[in-house]
Amino acid sequence: MQTISSPQNVLATCPACGLLCDDVAVSWQSADAKPAVTLKSGKPCAKAIAFFSSPLKTTSPMIAGKPVSLADALGRVAELTAAAQSPLIAGLSTDLAGFRAAYPFAQKIKAEMMHMNVQSSLRNTKVLQSTGWQTTTLTEVKNRADMIVLIGTDVVSHNPRFFERAVWVDDAMFTDPSARKIVYLGGDDLDVAPGLSPVGVQPTVMPCATKYLPEVTAALRALLQGKTLKVDAVAGVAVSALDQLVEQLKQAKYAVLVWVAKDLDFPHAELTIQNITESVAILNQHSRAMGLALGGSDGDTTVNYAHTWLDGLTLGEHTLDTHDLVIWVNSFSPDKPAPIVNKPVIVFGHPDTVFNTAPDVFIPIATPGLDAAGTLFRVDSSVVLPLKKVRETALPTLAEVMQQLEAKLA
Amino acid sequence: MITLLKNAKLIDPAHGKDGVKEDIYIRDGRIIAKPGDSEKINQTIDLNGKIVMAGAIDMHSHIGGGKVNIARMMLPEYQETKRYTEPEAHICSPSCTHNATPSTTDTGMRYIEMGYTAAFEPAILAINARQAHLEMGDTPMIDKGGYAMLGNDDYFLRLLAGKADQKAINDYVAWTLHATQTIGIKVVNPGGISAFKFNQRRLNLDENNVHYQVTPRQILQSLSRAVNELGIAKPLHVHCNNLGAAGNFQTTLDTMGASDGIPMHLTHIQFHSYGTEGDKKFSSAAAQIAQALNSNKHISADVGQILFGQTVTASGDNMMQHLNAKIANPKKSVIMDIECDAGCGVVPFKYRDQNYVNALQWAIGLEIFLSVEDPWRIFLTTDHPNGAPFTSYPHLIRLLMDKSFRNDAFAKLNLDAQAMSNLTSLNREYSLYEIATMTRAAAAKLIGLQDRGHLGVGAAADITVYTDQEDKEAMFSKPDYVFKDGELVVKDGKVVKVVWGKTHTTKPAYDAGVEKGLKDYFDQYHTIQLDNFKISNDEIAQDGRNQVIDHYKN
Numbered sequence: 001m002q003t004i005s006s007p008q009n010v011l012a013t014c015p016a017c018g019l020l021c022d023d024v025a026v027s028w029q030s031a032d033a034k035p036a037v038t039l040k041s042g043k044p045c046a047k048a049i050a051f052f053s054s055p056l057k058t059t060s061p062m063i064a065g066k067p068v069s070l071a072d073a074l075g076r077v078a079e080l081t082a083a084a085q086s087p088l089i090a091g092l093s094t095d096l097a098g099f100r101a102a103y104p105f106a107q108k109i110k111a112e113m114m115h116m117n118v119q120s121s122l123r124n125t126k127v128l129q130s131t132g133w134q135t136t137t138l139t140e141v142k143n144r145a146d147m148i149v150l151i152g153t154d155v156v157s158h159n160p161r162f163f164e165r166a167v168w169v170d171d172a173m174f175t176d177p178s179a180r181k182i183v184y185l186g187g188d189d190l191d192v193a194p195g196l197s198p199v200g201v202q203p204t205v206m207p208c209a210t211k212y213l214p215e216v217t218a219a220l221r222a223l224l225q226g227k228t229l230k231v232d233a234v235a236g237v238a239v240s241a242l243d244q245l246v247e248q249l250k251q252a253k254y255a256v257l258v259w260v261a262k263d264l265d266f267p268h269a270e271l272t273i274q275n276i277t278e279s280v281a282i283l284n285q286h287s288r289a290m291g292l293a294l295g296g297s298d299g300d301t302t303v304n305y306a307h308t309w310l311d312g313l314t315l316g317e318h319t320l321d322t323h324d325l326v327i328w329v330n331s332f333s334p335d336k337p338a339p340i341v342n343k344p345v346i347v348f349g350h351p352d353t354v355f356n357t358a359p360d361v362f363i364p365i366a367t368p369g370l371d372a373a374g375t376l377f378r379v380d381s382s383v384v385l386p387l388k389k390v391r392e393t394a395l396p397t398l399a400e401v402m403q404q405l406e407a408k409l410a
Numbered sequence: 411m412i413t414l415l416k417n418a419k420l421i422d423p424a425h426g427k428d429g430v431k432e433d434i435y436i437r438d439g440r441i442i443a444k445p446g447d448s449e450k451i452n453q454t455i456d457l458n459g460k461i462v463m464a465g466a467i468d469m470h471s472h473i474g475g476g477k478v479n480i481a482r483m484m485l486p487e488y489q490e491t492k493r494y495t496e497p498e499a500h501i502c503s504p505s506c507t508h509n510a511t512p513s514t515t516d517t518g519m520r521y522i523e524m525g526y527t528a529a530f531e532p533a534i535l536a537i538n539a540r541q542a543h544l545e546m547g548d549t550p551m552i553d554k555g556g557y558a559m560l561g562n563d564d565y566f567l568r569l570l571a572g573k574a575d576q577k578a579i580n581d582y583v584a585w586t587l588h589a590t591q592t593i594g595i596k597v598v599n600p601g602g603i604s605a606f607k608f609n610q611r612r613l614n615l616d617e618n619n620v621h622y623q624v625t626p627r628q629i630l631q632s633l634s635r636a637v638n639e640l641g642i643a644k645p646l647h648v649h650c651n652n653l654g655a656a657g658n659f660q661t662t663l664d665t666m667g668a669s670d671g672i673p674m675h676l677t678h679i680q681f682h683s684y685g686t687e688g689d690k691k692f693s694s695a696a697a698q699i700a701q702a703l704n705s706n707k708h709i710s711a712d713v714g715q716i717l718f719g720q721t722v723t724a725s726g727d728n729m730m731q732h733l734n735a736k737i738a739n740p741k742k743s744v745i746m747d748i749e750c751d752a753g754c755g756v757v758p759f760k761y762r763d764q765n766y767v768n769a770l771q772w773a774i775g776l777e778i779f780l781s782v783e784d785p786w787r788i789f790l791t792t793d794h795p796n797g798a799p800f801t802s803y804p805h806l807i808r809l810l811m812d813k814s815f816r817n818d819a820f821a822k823l824n825l826d827a828q829a830m831s832n833l834t835s836l837n838r839e840y841s842l843y844e845i846a847t848m849t850r851a852a853a854a855k856l857i858g859l860q861d862r863g864h865l866g867v868g869a870a871a872d873i874t875v876y877t878d879q880e881d882k883e884a885m886f887s888k889p890d891y892v893f894k895d896g897e898l899v900v901k902d903g904k905v906v907k908v909v910w911g912k913t914h915t916t917k918p919a920y921d922a923g924v925e926k927g928l929k930d931y932f933d934q935y936h937t938i939q940l941d942n943f944k945i946s947n948d949e950i951a952q953d954g955r956n957q958v959i960d961h962y963k964n
Binding site: 023096100125128129130131132133134135136137139140143144165166171172173174287288290304306308310311312313314375381382383384386 | 480483484485509515516541607732744747751756936939942
């Protein structure tokens with residue numbers, strides 16, 4: 001039986017994007033109604049509302065689409081993992097407790113692990129492992145940044161409240177927030193409206209298609225290095241405009257160059273990110289600037305970090321082809337179903353996950369930050385926040401399921 | 411259940427015992443007095459005169475938190491050097507993964523295999539404390555604890571610049587210890603991490619942070635006084651200004667006088683003992699530093715010895731690490747400004763014995779060890795992983811205990827560096843008693859661990875048993891037995907049982923009114939709720955692991 005025990009109010013932490021806003025008031029007028037989701041600012045956030053309004057469903061574990069008991073479902077999982085030579089735990093959308101339980105399970109069944117955001121995460125990891133970088137975090141941006149350049153992204157498609165929480169704030173310690181200079185450099189289908197300052201100053205928009213960002217960021221880096229370009233424009237962006245950007249960056253007291261790896265979806269995007277991070281490094285020789293990688297979802301930052309300290313290495317990429325069993329984890333979102341593959345699939349997933357093809361086993365699990373307490377890393381690293389349980393369900397957490405499974409495997 | 415360790419040869423400086431033959435009785439994880447004849451002894455191990463010390467305590471080792479994990483992420487190549495052949499930095503057990511950035515599991519295993527039963531993370535950014543505790547929580551075998559960094563956080567600097575009274579500072583310091591679950595307070599490059607955010611590139615002891623118009627000296631005075639007045643055992647842990655810079659010894663000497671006689675601990679002092687003499691304008695100031703340490707009884711220090719080989723430096727000092735990034739090897743680095751709280755800089759280094767500066771750094775560390783007279787005020791560290799991985803401690807102990815071994819190593823160094831060091835004129839050889847003092851008794855006393863670091867009745871039964879050998883490196887690499895809280899966990903240098911250790915903290919009282927100002931500050935300037943900044947005991951102690959112990963004594 002899954003019910004909300006009583007109408008309640010919780011100041012929750014929202015895991016729907018990498019910003020982990022922890023000022024989200026969730027309240028129920030009655031057990032059956034959708035909760036009211038209120039932010040401190042009074043403005044709505046579609047991602048937060050969707051996350052906290054997720055319907056409370058009674059979903060049973062299933063084997064091949066037919067409801068079974070949890071014990072039977074776990075029995076089948078144990079059989080499939082015992083038969084597999086080379087299992088892959090993929091998706092891996094979970095929080096710290098879930099990953100701490102999944103990691104020894106993976107060791108036990110000799111499974112590789114891969115997060116659903118691996119392709120975008122690796123773009124950043126490759127830069128970190130090649131040259132490193134110089135970066136900052138949200139509170140520094142909020143209090144110091146006098147110039148913010150968004151490269152190939154509007155950020156708000158991923159992190160809807162970025163401008164509200166870190167840019168157009170009422171007060172900052174070291175700068176006048178309403179006077180911040182906002183520049184959008186390149187990107188496809190951007191929503192630049194949030195870049196409008198509270199005093200009505202439009203952002204500078206330097207249009208260029210995402211696919212041309214390798215050239216444009218390389219030109220920016222070269223100009224910052226003091227090199228001369230023998231062309232008037234790079235991929236449609238006037239060099240004179242880039243020159244002006246360079247001058248503004250040098251004059252800034254604290255410039256922040258922002259990217260979202262997911263938006264840089266083209267081959268070798270890591271080289272474009274490196275152009276951005278090396279531009280920051282050049283600026284820091286004489287003035288102050290910092291990079292800021294945003295985006296983040298489905299516990300990707302958390303899972304990467306925890307894997308690194310438990311294993312010594314970052315999470316890598318694996319192809320589904322070389323594995324004979326896929327164990328898919330999607331705790332946070334019903335919209336991230338397992339890939340359709342011609343091999344056994346086990347899903348530990350959000351209870352609302354809709355399948356076109358029923359997996360061999362489906363075990364619905366609690367969503368951290370909604371059905372269970374938890375812990376997540378914010379996308380900018382350093383900050384780790386507790387997630388709260390905001391409603392009662394009978395669903396087990398991934399960690400609880402893994403513990404039961406471990407007993408079955410022993 | 412009573413365990414008897416028979417015929418032990420105790421080296422227990424806390425009780426002045428140097429090779430005293432005794433039996434040790436253990437019950438419920440504690441050392442007990444000899445039980446009555448009617449009590450049953452369940453287990454007897456005859457040690458036949460083997461050396462017995464308390465478990466060693468590493469009072470300064472970067473074992474958890476953001477910058478350590480960044481080092482792991484940035485340096486996948488370190489995981490692929492398992493057959494590394496450079497012995498200097500890599501003396502350890504055969505199962506060591508041979509790198510400067512071990513996983514949390516390897517960290518705990520390598521420590522306990524050497525007879526270490528506790529390690530303290532010395533640079534916990536308050537905002538990042540949860541991560542540090544998560545990593546330490548996943549570190550098996552040993553006890554853990556940490557020092558919270560203050561002095562570059564904007565909340566403190568606003569208090570200081572606003573001429574807040576000392577009580578307000580004290581309350582904030584005490585509140586921070588509670589919120590971050592730590593046992594000490596550290597200051598890194600006082601005021602300098604903040605100054606770097608305002609584009610200052612160096613900060614001397616009496617130079618103003620351009621924004622706050624306060625000096626490092628004022629920061630040291632305020633924080634050392636807070637720590638002292640709150641009655642915390644651990645003196646303020648100070649990473650001085652001008653880390654690694656030629657000529658920085660004067661800053662270090664001046665820093666010793668900055669607290670007006672209030673105790674302070676100067677950490678990795680080797681990196682702060684450089685002069686500017688000679689053709690290369692880089693020289694040893696170990697003699698001046700050691701002399702000052704000998705005469706300033708309120709100052710203690712750990713060395714931060716470097717040993718040759720590949721490692722990575724991870725520091726909160728982003729101002730100086732940004733300068734060091736130019737000599738990174740391999741050539742990559744991470745520099746961060748973090749949450750109006752602090753910063754970090756992670757820079758890989760390869761120390762080479764034929765490099766003039768590196769060779770002299772090696773000699774400077776040893777000169778300090780050998781010239782500081784009181785082993786209760788000088789501590790054995792490599793500032794893991796900054797000078798070398800902690801797994802090289804047995805090698806370092808041999809360098810201290812074996813003059814001919816030391817001089818042989820010295821003779822292989824860069825010749826110009828040899829010419830600039832008086833190391834071979836220092837004849838001192840550390841005794842086992844002195845080693846036990848600096849790695850056990852003194853470390854426990856410094857941090858305020860009343861029931862660790864000694865073998866008296868009532869002490870936690872963290873016990874290491876060695877076979878005395880001529881080769882001290884071999885001796886300290888592989889104890890015969892290690893007991894953690896009374897359980898036999900290592901036999902013949904190999905882990906035989908996995909345990910999880912405890913979390914040591916100190917929690918002095920504070921005026922709850924301190925949260926009013928903090929709440930306003932967080933609501934206005936921060937990006938998380940004040941309540942979420944605070945870490946509860948339950949977050950750390952889970953499933954019977956990592957029990958939180960409060961050492962504060964009124």
